[in-house]
Amino acid sequence: MAAIIGGIATTHVPSIGKAIAERKYQNPYWSPFFKGFDYVHDWLAREKPDVAVIFYNDHGLNFFLDKLPTFAVGAAKLYRNEDEGWGIPVASSIAGDPDLSWHLINALVADEFDITICQEMLVDHAVTIPMALMWPGEKWPIRIVPVSINTVQHPLPSLKRCLNLGRAVGRAIDAYTGNLRVMIVGTGGLSHQLDGTRAGFINTKFDQFCMDKIVNEPDVLSRFSIHDLVEEAGAQGVEFLNWMAMRGALTGRVTEVHRNYHVPISNTAAATMVLENRALAQREAA
Amino acid sequence: MQQDIPGTTMFDGAQAQKGFALNRMCFSFNNAENRAAFLRDEDAYCRNFGLTDEQRAAVKSRSVLRMIEAGGNIYYLAKLAGIFGLNVQDIGAQQTHMTVENFKAKLAAAGR
Numbered sequence: 095m096a097a098i099i100g101g102i103a104t105t106h107v108p109s110i111g112k113a114i115a116e117r118k119y120q121n122p123y124w125s126p127f128f129k130g131f132d133y134v135h136d137w138l139a140r141e142k143p144d145v146a147v148i149f150y151n152d153h154g155l156n157f158f159l160d161k162l163p164t165f166a167v168g169a170a171k172l173y174r175n176e177d178e179g180w181g182i183p184v185a186s187s188i189a190g191d192p193d194l195s196w197h198l199i200n201a202l203v204a205d206e207f208d209i210t211i212c213q214e215m216l217v218d219h220a221v222t223i224p225m226a227l228m229w230p231g232e233k234w235p236i237r238i239v240p241v242s243i244n245t246v247q248h249p250l251p252s253l254k255r256c257l258n259l260g261r262a263v264g265r266a267i268d269a270y271t272g273n274l275r276v277m278i279v280g281t282g283g284l285s286h287q288l289d290g291t292r293a294g295f296i297n298t299k300f301d302q303f304c305m306d307k308i309v310n311e312p313d314v315l316s317r318f319s320i321h322d323l324v325e326e327a328g329a330q331g332v333e334f335l336n337w338m339a340m341r342g343a344l345t346g347r348v349t350e351v352h353r354n355y356h357v358p359i360s361n362t363a364a365a366t367m368v369l370e371n372r373a374l375a376q377r378e379a380a
Numbered sequence: 381m382q383q384d385i386p387g388t389t390m391f392d393g394a395q396a397q398k399g400f401a402l403n404r405m406c407f408s409f410n411n412a413e414n415r416a417a418f419l420r421d422e423d424a425y426c427r428n429f430g431l432t433d434e435q436r437a438a439v440k441s442r443s444v445l446r447m448i449e450a451g452g453n454i455y456y457l458a459k460l461a462g463i464f465g466l467n468v469q470d471i472g473a474q475q476t477h478m479t480v481e482n483f484k485a486k487l488a489a490a491g492r
Contacts, residue, residue: 109467153455158407159396179409179459180467246455248392289454291445292387293472294483296490325385329454357491358484361468 096194096270099141100351100371101340102134104227105364106150106220106333110254111182114226130354130366131227137352137368138228145191145237147198147263148221149256149339150281151245151349153178155218162247163210165259168240169195173217181285185222191237198239201266207259212348215240220336224281227366243339245282245332253323254316256335260342268345268373279342282333284355286362289329296363300326301355304334305367309350312341320353330362344371391453399451402439406456415463444471448491 110127118124143345155178169192175185177344183331202209217240241263244250251259260278267276284304288297304327307361308312315338341348389395396403405426408414418425426436438446442464447457461471473483 152458154407155410159403159453177412178408179406179411179415180462201394243463246391246453247396248390287388288458288468288472289444289448289475290387291476292385292473294486295387296487298490321382322384324388324390329388329390358487361447361472361487363491 096267096272096274096276098264098267098276098278098343098345098371099139099143101280101344101367101369102224102228103280103337103340103365104224104366105279105283105362105366106223106358107362107364108178108182108219108223108362109360110182110223111219114230115183124359126356127354127364128354128357130356131230133352134228134366134368141277143236144274144276145194145239145357146277147180147239147241147267147343148224148279148281149241149260149336150217150220151336152242153218153220153246155168156212156216159241162241162244164205164244164251166210166212166215166242167199168215168217168334169199169211169213170215173215173221173238173240173376175218175222176216178218182219185226186234188217188221188225188234189237191239192344194270194274195239196268197270198263201269202259202262205265207261207262215242220281222304223346224279225335236296241339243335245330247334248320250320250332251335252316252320253318253338256338257312257316257342260339261345263339264343264345267343278340278343280337282336283327283331284334284363284365285327285331287328287330288361292328294361295328296357297326297328297331298363300355301363301365304337305353305355308337308341308367309369312338324366341369344369346373347369389448395453396450397451399435399453401430401432402447402450402452403456404436405431406452406459409459409463417464444475
């Protein structure tokens with residue numbers, strides 16, 4: 095049986111890719127952010143996940159505005175990164191897990207989530223930077239199933255919808271017969287705004303509120319509309335939708351085991367969280 | 381009716397329709413040869429993508445606020461900005477009429 099071992103949420107700012115390439119781990123600007131991954135590395139070494147389901151948003155690499163799915167699930171054997179046009183190094187390809195992908199696709203559609211199915215899918219920095227942060231300088235020891243959420247073109251799916259998408263993914267993983275240790279990743283955020291005269295907007299109070307509530311009261315966050323989220327978290331802070339989906343997929347007893355929050359990285363309030371998930375049945379048996 | 385959020389343009393259906401040609405051109409900048417072609421002959425490149433007069437003037441002015449006004453989406457505009465060696469902090473400073481140094485200082489202050 096598949097086990098959902100936990101979730102990791104992290105910022106995916108493109109300039110992190112450059113900082114990694116230039117090995118700026120000790121640089122005073124970067125170290126408060128990179129240090130937040132020491133715990134993550136220990137956790138991953140201990141927990142040894144086989145597969146990561148990654149909720150992220152594409153920024154115009156795989157999808158353009160001509161055809162833009164609200165939710166898209168990868169079903170590829172291999173996911174390639176390519177030139178994104180803003181000067182970050184192209185990352186190595188990442189292995190997929192088509193069996194798990196198709197299991198999730200079948201389960202999600204049966205559960206009335208009308209997702210787009212992608213047998214070919216380029217993954218952008220919103221996948222590759224979290225991978226490089228979690229496994230720096232390594233050949234990535236994990237397979238992935240990327241799930242893309244539209245955070246670019248309004249109307250966006252609601253916080254509630256993304257939480258429920260995650261819950262459907264979690265139920266599907268719980269029912270998967272493969273003997274896998276699955277981790278869930280949500281990337282992007284927290285508060286930031288790149289465009290308009292409000293560029294540079296940061297809201298530490300709202301970010302802290304989101305990080306507090308997402309652990310065991312994620313439904314409280316569902317009461318915010320997308321308009322509220324843009325207002326409180328900034329135009330690109332809506333990437334928090336990926337965090338909500340990640341949280342939804344943690345179907346058991348959830349404990350926060352790590353949090354790092356640092357402002358700023360580039361224009362963004364940078365945040366990293368690790369949430370452990372313990373299956374309810376397993377807990378009763380223990 | 382929802383209140384507008386000051387300094388913020390929702391990239392909605394109206395903006396997406398308005399900005400399609402401009403965003404499509406910026407999408408092409410994922411390719412290094414296309415970036416070089418733009419630098420070689422900007423007028424011809426913009427013409428090929430059918431930019432409106434407003435979009436062409438906005439690109440020519442290098443003003444990100446004008447490009448947003450013309451329907452540009454910031455993730456796509458960032459690919460154009462990258463051609464000129466500008467990152468999101470540079471364009472943040474430009475849009476808020478600050479020096480890059482002051483814009484960075486404002487962000488740092490937000491964390492204290």
